[in-house]
Amino acid sequence: MNEPAETTENLEVEQPDSWEQLEQIVAAKDSEAARSYLKELPPGEDARIMAQLTETEQQEFIALLNDEDAAHLMESLPELQAGQLLSALPPEKAALIFDEMHSDEQVDLLDQLTEAQSEAIIEQMDPEEAENVRFLAQYDSQSAGGLMITELLSFEESQTVDDVVTELRQNAEEYATYNVQYIYVINAEEQLVGVLRLRDLLMAPPGRRLNKMMIANPTSVPDSTSLQDLQHFFDSHHLFGLPVIDADQKLVGVVRREDVEQAGEEQAGRTFLRFAGIMGGEELRSLPLKIRSARRLSWLSINIVLNIVAASIIAMYEETLETVIALAVFLPIVSDMSGCSGNQSIAVSTRELVLGVIRPRDWFHVFRKELGLGLVNGITLGILLGGVAYLWKGNPYLGLVIGGALGLNTLMAVCLGALIPLILKGFKLDPALASGPILTTLTDMCGFFLVLSFAQALLPWLT
Amino acid sequence: MNEPAETTENLEVEQPDSWEQLEQIVAAKDSEAARSYLKELPPGEDARIMAQLTETEQQEFIALLNDEDAAHLMESLPELQAGQLLSALPPEKAALIFDEMHSDEQVDLLDQLTEAQSEAIIEQMDPEEAENVRFLAQYDSQSAGGLMITELLSFEESQTVDDVVTELRQNAEEYATYNVQYIYVINAEEQLVGVLRLRDLLMAPPGRRLNKMMIANPTSVPDSTSLQDLQHFFDSHHLFGLPVIDADQKLVGVVRREDVEQAGEEQAGRTFLRFAGIMGGEELRSLPLKIRSARRLSWLSINIVLNIVAASIIAMYEETLETVIALAVFLPIVSDMSGCSGNQSIAVSTRELVLGVIRPRDWFHVFRKELGLGLVNGITLGILLGGVAYLWKGNPYLGLVIGGALGLNTLMAVCLGALIPLILKGFKLDPALASGPILTTLTDMCGFFLVLSFAQALLPWLT
Known part of the structure; x- marks a missing residue:
């Protein structure tokens, strides 16, 4: 009972892929077969099967279903996927399917469409249902009004x-x-x-x-x-x-x-x-390449600028680096390891914010807790990497430079990583999206600076 | 209604910190005050207030509550926090509180304790309830048996x-x-x-x-x-x-x-x-430093080894690097940017696995989808960073080396990032924990190799 087995998917019992069968049904326009096919799918398989069909095939399949079954299918798909499907249907058909759904699901799906698309569907809906949807759509989707259903006694x-x-x-x-x-x-x-x-x-x-x-x-x-x-x-x-x-x-x-x-x-x-740099909500691979690529690039292009800023520190120490070329091997290690340590702190702070265990004004409590951890982990990692550097070149001063820089930078990364999400949250910004890039830019810059300035100070003993 | 406002915490309406008031109640051992204090807390505040108290204060506060209120409080805390509190209580008291909880909550909390601690509590429980808990405890906590309640009609x-x-x-x-x-x-x-x-x-x-x-x-x-x-x-x-x-x-x-x-x-x-390298489940800052530090270090120490392996590629090209020291500035940028691109793909694959839209055997479908995106993003980022390198040193060949290396490495990172979670899942390993380190090691090695081998090939034009 202790170890949650989260990879429970059982590969052995899986049926052979059945979407070829589905393609035949679609080609034959066989409504009865489409219905019983859907009924016999194991739970969860519908989303996967639909994701593998082309957009045209998806529409042809939906056209074979009655409105209730189509509504049922859409409700079991991820919202983004259902939204894509819906936007490709004629508004009259979409409206008929909509009339079969709960009010909160209607609103969630309309959220996935453009203003014009959702207006076209609402206009075709049963007038009473349409008024209800308009009423619900005025609410923020993450508030009680946006989450509630109006079907009540x-x-x-x-x-x-x-x-x-x-x-x-x-x-x-x-x-x-x-x-x-x-x-x-x-x-x-x-x-x-x-x-x-x-x-x-x-x-x-x-x-x-x-x-x-x-x-x-x-x-x-x-x-x-x-x-x-x-x-x-x-x-x-x-x-x-x-x-x-x-x-x-x-x-x-x-x-x-x-x-x-x-x-x-x-x-x-x-x-x-x-947190991993996917902006604009859910990304499924069924989205058009243009949208997926643009969303990912918008985050990457901010990162490339930040990376260049951080690396410009290295350019300022080219002479030192030329004298002790071994430093170039350790620069990426120091910056990467500090990034890892800082990310752990970010994750814990983000999680504690979500769980409601901390609030932005608890920053001093968090800082105190993290300071101790940063010291322990900084010293441990510093000794480890410093030792490797010493053993590699047989120079204790190189070990001191690398170990000292990693130790200090880890301490800083751990504390900053813990505080950045609180600060962002305090300013009502999104901790998950911005914490990572801010942290790694700071730890990269500081890491490069520490390694290279320590090396410059100890230059006579390094060569 | 379109933008989910996830940072809804309203700083203005917050009451002044009330845990000082709580400390007074605990000091005065005032049961009645403790009870009404708990009742008047805004929802969610209890977890935060408890997290700020020392362990002794927490126990003293629990001792002031009747069993029902204590059970209620524990149920509203994160499981880890409730488990810590529970393990500090005498088993007799813990058993009395337990008798007030639903069966599934009892089992979830016992999961947080050592075998000996949970046995001590079960022995003190009402015999019928104890038998029921023992029965439920045999199940995997992430299965129907572990999630079910036995209170039914x-x-x-x-x-x-x-x-x-x-x-x-x-x-x-x-x-x-x-x-x-x-x-x-x-x-x-x-x-x-x-x-x-x-x-x-x-x-x-x-x-x-x-x-x-x-x-x-x-x-x-x-x-x-x-x-x-x-x-x-x-x-x-x-x-x-x-x-x-x-x-x-x-x-x-x-x-x-x-x-x-x-x-x-x-x-x-x-x-x-x-995903961010926190092993062993939930980490709250109320956990002892020793446990927090050891858990984080166990993941970091694997990473430091992988980092050293990757950076050893740089050591193999020390001569090339000495000749064109500007390369040292771009090495961390190329490896970091590829890591970012790869992480985006990992996140999307992990999410699609959770949503059930893909399964491990859909790898070819995923690879095809990601190949196009890798090409577009690789070419875009390659031109960007190559352009910067060219403008900085005025050498088009440097731009070619850096841009070409980043472009190719991005393509590789995007495809690998998409496939690694599927492969791990196929082997019943945990995609969230292992995908990141595996990916960054591969992209670091490959990135360093591409930059330095391209530079070596074009060395006459770079100096």
Whole structure:
């Protein structure tokens, strides 16, 4: 139980690739076969299969499905992939598929499209659904308003248990897709005044009024509540859904635990990508080359400038370097190792920020903790690399220069790496994207400077 | 709505630090104050406040709380932090707190302790709960068995709606913490035969037998199902919980959507940390320095060896380097930029593996996609850096050497970065941890070799 086995993919039990079969179905325009093909796919395979088809094939396949199956397929694909597929469909077809989705999924997918594309689809939608989507689209996608669903059960406080049961029975089919756990009780102004669990209805006499049995003044959140606050809320409360109210206290939706968890997971994925220099959100290889290349280059071109700035330090010490050419071997090692040490600190700070264990104003606490670690790791790594340098050239002063430079630079990198994410976060900038380049530029410059200036000072003993 | 505002933390509305107030409460041993203090903390603040207290203060604070509040607090802390706190408590106290937690949380926390510590706590627990924990602890924490809860409602198929409602009413208090959505129907051998939604009970005549109204042969998963398969399942099914069966088809638990989402989020966090070279799981700064330092050094010491191996290429070309000392300025730039390009590819492949869009055997599809991108980015970056080299020294051949080396090395880094995670995953190794060091060693070596061998070939025109 102790070691999480995260590479559980079992290669042995995999079926032979079935997308050739899919190509035949598409070519034969066989709706029935398309449907049963989709049903028999192991979970998760649909995303992979779709990613391997050309855009035309994807569209032809979608055209073979009924709207409900197409909606189901789109919901199980990564949002970016579903968005690409959607943007290639005629707006009328897209709108029909949309009508089969939950409100939050509609909005998430429209987020992937251009303004014109999403407007074209909304116009073709069922008018009531369209109004709802427009209403939801006004919210920041990472706020309670953007994460909530509007499919909820609300009743006026003067209604009775029997009213609710009758209503549920009459619309059983519609509510079947609602995943109801709570019933919300509102007053005549549509303001939230109470909540009832479904199981409470089971145990109540039919004639009882809702306001006589509801939990009054239930917890609710304003529609502007941030994802992070929602995450903290669900961490510390065993609830499935949280009613969302607008500025007038009106009940506007329900944000569910699962949506908050999923948004958190997606955010962690994007943080990971930004940390490695992928800008503009998710990158899937099904995106056009032009977009992928441009996004990656935009980050690389900033880095190349920073790299040139850092390396210009070396150019200032060309003479020293010419005298002790062995230094050129150690320059990349010192800068790279310090970068690694600093990145570890960045990762821990970024993670602690996400977990809510630290905040920007805790910088001194973080600095103190990191100073000790920087000293221990700096001394250890300095002795290691200094020893190698000494043994290689048989010159203890070379060992001193290299070891001393790496030790000091590690200490600096560890402390800077820990603080940079806090500083960026304090200025409301994105720690994941900018911390790495800022750190490595500083550690490169400082590393080159330390090696070369120490060498210049000890030059007589190095030659 | 388009730009997710992920830095939503609002510095203005924050209260002044309240942990000094907490220190006073702890010093005064004021139980009542401790309780109301905890209640009034904004969501998420508890983790941060606890992280700032010394270990002794944390224990004194926990001692002031009743078991239920203490359990509640521990559940809202990051697992690592809660585990540390727990390991410092006397086993009797820890066991009392444990009895207030859900079964899956108990097991997650025991995972953080040594064998001896967790055995000491289990021995002090309520015997029934202890047996349950021992049963759950046998499972891999990232499988359906490790993620499931055992608090579920199951009834025999011959029972009636009235039996269920009576049972629910009689044990309303116990079930209040269960978050019930489904009722599971089993046969005399405890095998799962059907499922009922709570709302179905609302609409049924009291005397009806469960097997006359249940959904027969419900979807269930074996207890060994992997987290990844569970994620795919919940992606494509609108269910809240999924019954888990053992090898004898017996119903052993329920894995809930929220637990799967949360496990996915935690896994994404750990992947992020491993990617930056933090081994051994979560690192919080509240861990002892010795452990933090040793974990980071274990990864850094592998890296320093790899760095020395790569830099030894430079040592082989000392003469060339002495002749054209300007090359020493560009060596770190070429190796660093290629590392950045390769890391972008690693991140995209790792992410696509997590999303299930690619699998190891799709390597050729990935390679083809990345080849084009490597060419475009290689040529662009080569021209950029080659241009800088040419302008700096006024020597077009220097530009050719540097630009050509960076271009080729970028192409190689992009392709290798895309494939390495697939290869590692194919061999059931961890792509996040090992991809980076393998890539940078290869790109460093290759980058140094390309710059210096090109320079040697063009040496007459470079001096």
